[in-house]
Amino acid sequence: MDTENQKIKIAIGCDHAGFAYKENIKSYLQTRGFEMKDFGTFSDNSCDYPEYVKPAAQAVANNACDLGIVLGGSGNGEAMAANKVKGVRCALCWSIETAKLAKEHNNANVISIGQRQITPELAIEIVQTWLDAVFEGGRHTKRIQMIEEYR
Numbered sequence: 001m002d003t004e005n006q007k008i009k010i011a012i013g014c015d016h017a018g019f020a021y022k023e024n025i026k027s028y029l030q031t032r033g034f035e036m037k038d039f040g041t042f043s044d045n046s047c048d049y050p051e052y053v054k055p056a057a058q059a060v061a062n063n064a065c066d067l068g069i070v071l072g073g074s075g076n077g078e079a080m081a082a083n084k085v086k087g088v089r090c091a092l093c094w095s096i097e098t099a100k101l102a103k104e105h106n107n108a109n110v111i112s113i114g115q116r117q118i119t120p121e122l123a124i125e126i127v128q129t130w131l132d133a134v135f136e137g138g139r140h141t142k143r144i145q146m147i148e149e150y151r
Contacts (some may be wrong), residue, residue, distance in 0.1 A: 037059060
């Protein structure tokens, strides 16, 4: 177990279409020693993603959690909902490269994954890549500041 990760708390939320991957990702995060706050949903029964994504994103924005992961069928609506929360930079990730760049260039503090778009193995690889990547700073810092000015 990576004891450094015990200090990092991850918010996680999904709708019914992301439930199975959420459970897989939670198991993976536990093996890495991360602490988690699960905002639901807690089954694959049809539900509305904003009810679960918004509280997860708010937990990141108010520093109750350090990072967040949201999931749905495509991940698009979840990313849109998360990005409505001031202080959240949620990136829709569908590949290892998008996950890596989400952190390195955009310092994404939340990622969104579409369960119906990728394999369960790739979802785990995306999470791993994003968590292990490091924000590069430099020219990217100015761009993030410009984004924050939108709100």
